Amino acid sequence: MLVPGGPAGAEVSEAGGRILFALDDAARAAEWRVVNDGVMGGLSRGSFRITASGTLQFSGTLSLENNGGFASIRSRPQDLGLEPGDHILVRVRGDGRRYSLNLYVPSRRNAFSYRVPLMTARDEWVEHRVPLEEFRASWFGRPVDEPLEPQLVEAVGFMLSDGNSGPFRLEVDWIRVVGGRVRQ
Helix, strand or coil: CCCCCCCCCCCECCCCCEEEECCCCHHHHHHEEEEEHHHHCCCCEEEEEECCCCCEEEEEEECCHHHCCCEEEEECCCCCCCCCCCEEEEEEEECCCEEEEEEECCCCCCCEEEEEEEECEECEEEEEEEEHHHCEEEECCEECCCCCCHHHCCEEEEEECCCCCEEEEEEEEEEEEEECCECC
């Protein structure tokens, strides 16, 4: 269970790390938004909700029709207080599909983020620890050579764009950061 706290709060969980996003009640849904391929004409349907057990559930149907192929959610922009050397930790339960964990910085370019693949195991909780150095810049799904400046990161997100149409479900238990200001 998460220690109650808001985005970029100073709370430290029993497992270590600073909680970036508490998912402890439905009011936390205001901290998130959906961005699906409909912004480019696609037909994918993704949505999210905060569950009664305090998790973020991202689910829907991925469609490849009409140049589609992605569904995503992301937090609303705010100062996340990331520093060089930090690691993002997430605990997820999925459907066996490959998602991506995305970081967003202010940019004049549309469809720009820093990404790492996030594998899930069907109906099993999996913890991922990703050093910020492993995130790679992406623009419209194509790699670009642009190093991440951790202090500029203002949002976190999850995306499905694995090229397989059909239903999906990803449940997020927590999102934390370790390193930098908070040592293990």
